[in-house]
Amino acid sequence: MLFVNTRPQDRAAALTAALSQQDITVFELPLLELQALKLSPELYELYRQLPSAQVIVVVSPTAVEVGMQYLQQTGIQLEELSHIQWIAVGIKTAQVLEKYGIQALIPEVETSEGMLQLPCLQKLPQGSRITFWRGEGGRQFMMQQLQAQGMHILNFVLYQRQCPPMCQTLMPLLAKKIQENLAYTVLISSEASWLNWQALWQNQPEIIKKAHYMVLGTRVAKLLQQARQQQQADFQITRLDTLHPTTILAHLRLEKGKA
Template sequence: MTLPLAGQTIAVTRPPEQATRLTAAIASAGGAVISFPLLDIQALPDLSDFHQAITPLSQFDWAIFISSNAVQHGMPLLQQAGLPATLQFAAIGPTTAASLRSFGIAQVLTPQDRFDSEALLALEAFQAMQGQRVLIVRGVGGREVLADTLKQRGAEVVFGECYRRVNPQSNAQVLAQAYNQGQLHGIVVTSSEALRFLLDLAQDAAWLQATPVFVNHARIAEQASAAGLTAYCSGVSGDDAMLDLLQRQLA
């Protein structure tokens, strides 16, 4: 029996520690993987701004986490500060919610279908925000739509920035070489920032224009299409959905 990804080589741009399950799944389906991480998550060397932002923690009604990285870097600091019983938790998606549960947070508000700021803002709990104070735990920078919309609805919003995202690659030569050897059939990109880093490295290279990218969110697909790339979107997060997308498009 021919495996669905036999003869296909796929570059995975997630950090290696976050890509082990997908890499194994691609290999089990007969594919080969080029590990090309485009994001390195680093703790901030100075967390004094974070500690100042969250003090006192009892001032907040909500703590919203925008990624599992935000949970891993932020929750230990919040626990050190002492979690008030009244603090409510929200997560951008199920992976982030699962990370919160690993820290003992049983009740986590999460969107059900689409996992982004817009879906979170559509939840009933975030409609009338007058007098509410919200802590958004995230990396340095990022989209402002969540904070801006909550402020428009009457909330006071504070950012707790506890990590940064950097590009560990200095060039994309390994991908260009693989393409020229007929050994690059797709690139998995699961964050807008990783796609920006890829575009910066490759510029307008013909090999990137000719290689489909496989993404997990419509916003990333739109960003890729705007740059002239062919993008296929799973529409949901998770390794199973990404593997299914790869198999449907590349088999």
């Protein structure tokens, strides 16, 4: 069994180790690379408004680290934000926030949809200020939903996401691994990951069409379902509510049992 771990390089290790211990062959192909953006005058002005927010949504460990670095540079103390409710997209992000003494809420389902179900967001009055610490292009859906509910969004774009150049080097190695395995599973954790995966293999569409995809969240799963229909493909899609290794292992064992 071949598993393609597409998580960013700094987040892939735990999953790779857990699967490897169960004799699953893992190939790491990080489809996203995160790079901090400069502290621009526009971003500086957003930081000055931060104490007026009711909620801060932090979408990744990188958003925590870059956000805190710039918080220090703008001279704002965490004590000034003690009245604010922090929300982390998942356990890893919450753990990084804990290093700064912040206890964040975590949704049961680690997606935008899961965060929108949190009672603290549903009970906010219209006009409340909700801050997003995020990457370029991320969490658009969640911000749009909250804006439609009358919330005021402070949009902190802290880093950009790109397909790592190393992917081009790794593609021939992965193609060879795929040829050697009867079945392979690809982890897709975001829309950006899916777009990058398709772009990489646009000249080898059979690799896209023959994969089994494990996909985080309902929205991204729907994107793959639409692509499957448009491409007239029959690839299998398994929706995940979390990227925890035990959850992924359980689904892999289930698929192995069906084979």
